[in-house]
Amino acid sequence: MNINDRMEANAIIERMTAEDGEHFDHRDGERLIELIPLDRNAPNFTTKFSLTKQSSDAAEGYAAGVGNVSMSDEEKEERVDKVLIGGEKVWKVGGYEVEHRPGRVTLRKMWARNDVFGAEQEAVLDYRSSPMVLKVRQDRTFGIPNFLEIGYAAYPKWKTAR
Numbered sequence: 001m002n003i004n005d006r007m008e009a010n011a012i013i014e015r016m017t018a019e020d021g022e023h024f025d026h027r028d029g030e031r032l033i034e035l036i037p038l039d040r041n042a043p044n045f046t047t048k049f050s051l052t053k054q055s056s057d058a059a060e061g062y063a064a065g066v067g068n069v070s071m072s073d074e075e076k077e078e079r080v081d082k083v084l085i086g087g088e089k090v091w092k093v094g095g096y097e098v099e100h101r102p103g104r105v106t107l108r109k110m111w112a113r114n115d116v117f118g119a120e121q122e123a124v125l126d127y128r129s130s131p132m133v134l135k136v137r138q139d140r141t142f143g144i145p146n147f148l149e150i151g152y153a154a155y156p157k158w159k160t161a162r
Contacts, residue, residue, distance in 0.1 A: 001037065001091055009035045010094030013107055016134060016159075017123060026161035029125055029132045036100040039089040103128040124155055132161040 001009075012032045016024040060070040091098045092110075099106040109121040122137035135155035143149035 001035070001093075005035050006091075006093050009098065010096065013093065013096055013098075016125070017107065022159055023162040024134060024159050026132065029127065029134075029161050032105060032125065033100070033127060036091060036093075036098050036105055037089070038100050038102065040102070122153075123158065133157050134159040134161075 009032060012028045012035075016028050016032070060068070063069045089099065091100075095110050097108040097110055103126065105125040105127075107123045107125065124135045124137070126133045126135055134157075136158040138154045138156060139151060140154055141149050141151045
């Protein structure tokens with residue numbers, strides 16, 4: 001994508017995701033689909049794993065004028081792995097990461113991530129049906145407290161093309 005296409009795509013995304021109203025312009029959706037190159041080798045399966053462990057590094061020593069001291073630094077260390085099967089092509093458009101797979105364009109705000117399991121501001125332009133629909137991501141979790149937590153995203157309808 002050249003810089004002019006990126007700037008035009010950013011302006012379209014800003015208009016489409018503006019908070020006002022239940023609709024967006026159908027021509028904006030069509031133009032965005034034209035601008036973002038299609039990724040034909042998109043991953044069929046994507047998942048993220050997170051492992052958190054306590055590390056307790058204690059240091060002991062002698063401090064002049066104080067005597068014996070010990071310091072404990074208990075921090076949580078987190079490791080995140082992302083597993084992909086297939087390719088992945090993400091375009092940087094203004095403050096967004098944009099993916100174009102057959103039937104949908106995913107829009108993600110780059111600076112809106114809060115944790116490993118998403119909490120991202122993400123929307124999907126679904127153009128498999130008529131009219132086109134803009135869906136917004138809602139993160140949900142279920143699991144066993146203090147043992148296992150599984151997070152997933154649901155995409156309810158947000159706006160329709162008009």
